[in-house]
Amino acid sequence: MSDSTSITVxxxxxxxxxxxxxxxxxxxxxxxxxxxxxxxxxxLQRLGEWAVITGATDGIGKAYAFxxxxxxxxxxxxxxxxxxxxxxxxxxxxxxxxxxxxxVAVDLGQLGDSGTxxxxxxxxxxxxxxxxxxxxxxxxxxxxxxDHPEYFDQLSEGDSHQIIQVNVQAATKITRLVLPRMKERxxxxxxxxxxxxxxxxxxxxxxxxxxxxxxxxxxxARSLSLEYRSHGISFQNQAPLYVATKMSKIRRPSLTAPSxxxxxxxxxxxxxxxxVTTPYWVHGIMWWxxxxxxxxxxxAYVLRxxxxxxxxxxAKQKRxx
Numbered sequence: 001m002s003d004s005t006s007i008t009v010x011x012x013x014x015x016x017x018x019x020x021x022x023x024x025x026x027x028x029x030x031x032x033x034x035x036x037x038x039x040x041x042x043x044l045q046r047l048g049e050w051a052v053i054t055g056a057t058d059g060i061g062k063a064y065a066f067x068x069x070x071x072x073x074x075x076x077x078x079x080x081x082x083x084x085x086x087x088x089x090x091x092x093x094x095x096x097x098x099x100x101x102x103x104v105a106v107d108l109g110q111l112g113d114s115g116t117x118x119x120x121x122x123x124x125x126x127x128x129x130x131x132x133x134x135x136x137x138x139x140x141x142x143x144x145x146x147d148h149p150e151y152f153d154q155l156s157e158g159d160s161h162q163i164i165q166v167n168v169q170a171a172t173k174i175t176r177l178v179l180p181r182m183k184e185r186x187x188x189x190x191x192x193x194x195x196x197x198x199x200x201x202x203x204x205x206x207x208x209x210x211x212x213x214x215x216x217x218x219x220x221a222r223s224l225s226l227e228y229r230s231h232g233i234s235f236q237n238q239a240p241l242y243v244a245t246k247m248s249k250i251r252r253p254s255l256t257a258p259s260x261x262x263x264x265x266x267x268x269x270x271x272x273x274x275x276v277t278t279p280y281w282v283h284g285i286m287w288w289x290x291x292x293x294x295x296x297x298x299x300a301y302v303l304r305x306x307x308x309x310x311x312x313x314x315a316k317q318k319r320x321x
Contacts, residue, residue, distance in 0.1 A: 028288055036281040041269040045072050047187050048136020052076040052178060054108060054170065055142030057084040059245035060193055060267075063260035064139050065092060067268045073137065074100035076130060078174075080107045104129045108142050108170035109162050127177060134185075135178050137271070140171040140217070141193045145247055148313035149206035149306035160209050167213035172220070179233070186232040189272050190224070192217040199239035199276060200287045202295045206306040214239075218276060225275035234272045241283045256282055 044051075051068045055061035056077035065075050069092055079085050082105040089101045106122040144166040146155070175190055182188030195214040197204040204211030221237035228235065242257040244250040253259040258280055267279040278287050290298060 042272040049134040050074045051137040053139040054078045057088045060260045061141040063264035067264050069096050069099045076102045078104045109166045138190045145210045149310040188233045190235045192237045194237040194239040196241040205303045237276045239278050
């Protein structure tokens with residue numbers, strides 16, 4: 001093969017690669033515009049009268065409670081604190097008179113398959129509260145993360161256990177609780193509030209257990225969406241990047257870290273569609289941009305970011321002593 005022929009072939013290959021990239025980018029752009037700005041949301045009332053929301057007294061869970069009430073659903077609010085449940089219910093009633101609300105105070109970190117009387121009674125209260133209700137929607141929002149980024153061997157066994165109990169065990173048990181009636185009625189939707197730590201980023205160093213539990217929810221949503229599609233039930237992992245909540249420790253909302261209300265206003269429109277989504281449009285752009293960067297660069301950046309947060313946390317602890 002002559003040099004001129006080699007150059008021609010190489011030039012053609014570059015053009016093919018370039019046009020393929022442009023075509024994928026244009027397709028992604030039009031798909032994103034349709035999904036985030038044009039596509040009509042599902043009528044959630046057709047799924048059932050009631051929605052169950054875990055972690056319902058703060059952040060995303062609380063914002064979901066307001067959003068679903070506005071869409072005509074009755075809600076079961078699940079949270080650990082009776083006082084905060086009362087306060088949240090009063091806030092909803094004040095802004096939406098006539099809203100129908102049930103409250104269940106239970107520590108979802110203590111819902112084992114077997115164990116103490118407190119575990120049994122908590123699970124029993126939850127089961128009794130939802131028994132007989134026409135539940136069409138479950139928002140598995142409750143979640144637990146680290147106080148600060150930390151190496152795996154430095155994370156206490158108690159903290160690791162609690163993160164797994166809340167993020168994995170509770171979501172699994174509550175899903176199993178509502179699923180039979182949804183299957184019987186052939187309609188329903190289950191939403192897991194996941195995290196970019198598992199869905200968008202290739203790894204989550206120094207938040208390994210948290211990231212692993214959210215990866216579990218991601219895979220659970222993907223798999224169950226296939227298992228139960230023929231039964232009229234959708235499963236979805238909604239994976240945010242940063243949202244201005246207590247868990248993220250971001251106080252002021254911004255374009256890239258919206259308020260829980262702004263995030264939920266987008267998220268509620270995605271229920272019943274893709275098995276995995278990051279429903280806030282800016283996060284969608286960020287996910288696409290991250291997907292273009294080689295994995296090793298993303299991992300190096302995240303590790304450096306988390307190590308910096310860890311260092312500042314220990315420095316703050318030292319100053320407070």
